[in-house]
Amino acid sequence: xxxxxxxxxxxxxxxxxxxxxxxxxxxxxxxxxxxxxxxxxxxxxxxxxxxxxxxxxxxxxxxxxxxxxxxxxxxxxxxxxxxxxxxxxxxxxxxxxxxxxxxxxxxxxxxxxxxxxxxxxxxxxxxxxxxxxxxxxxxxxxxxxxxxxxxxxxxxxxxxxxxx
Numbered sequence: 001x002x003x004x005x006x007x008x009x010x011x012x013x014x015x016x017x018x019x020x021x022x023x024x025x026x027x028x029x030x031x032x033x034x035x036x037x038x039x040x041x042x043x044x045x046x047x048x049x050x051x052x053x054x055x056x057x058x059x060x061x062x063x064x065x066x067x068x069x070x071x072x073x074x075x076x077x078x079x080x081x082x083x084x085x086x087x088x089x090x091x092x093x094x095x096x097x098x099x100x101x102x103x104x105x106x107x108x109x110x111x112x113x114x115x116x117x118x119x120x121x122x123x124x125x126x127x128x129x130x131x132x133x134x135x136x137x138x139x140x141x142x143x144x145x146x147x148x149x150x151x152x153x154x155x156x157x158x159x160x161x162x163x164x
Contacts, residue, residue: 005068033059043072043162060127062099064155069131070098076131096133096159098152102126107148109159115143121159124152139163 007013036058043059060071070077078099106123109115115135121144122133122144138160146152 007107024031045124062094064097064099067097067099070126071129074129076129078134078136081138096121096136096161098124098126098154098156098159099131100126100154102131103154104146104148104150104158105130107144107146111139111144112139115139115161124147124158133158135161137161137163 022067034042034044036042038062039062041059043057044055057072062069068079068102070079074100101123102124103126104122107121108123109119109121115121116138117135119135120132121135121141124133125132140163141159142162143160145159146155152158
């Protein structure tokens, strides 16, 4: 099965997903994911000996709407699924959602500000880690839904953007 994903830099990549051994493999990337528990996966990199037991590494993942937030090696990656005819396919997501419950540490933009793809918009703390929420596209900040110190829940709209 082929799936398109949009990376934080705005590029769309096609990846081949193959069910394998109770998990999922990504073709041509030598990566295999296997469920370890709620919101956790074992990642195995073919030929790798780093990570945990036998080259396995524990990864945290959360799906929010059409996005996957993947936490690995102290970094957070956001992959947007591109659905044919959906918002990610041509238009852009109107809002940016919290990947998990957390607290807003910094708001780096203001209402009406023009932003560019990849620009940091806010910083939140979740799971004892800081997560930067970045602009998925060029646009204008329409609404900031949370202020510093406020708690948000998984899926809450953090910021709403409009096209330039």
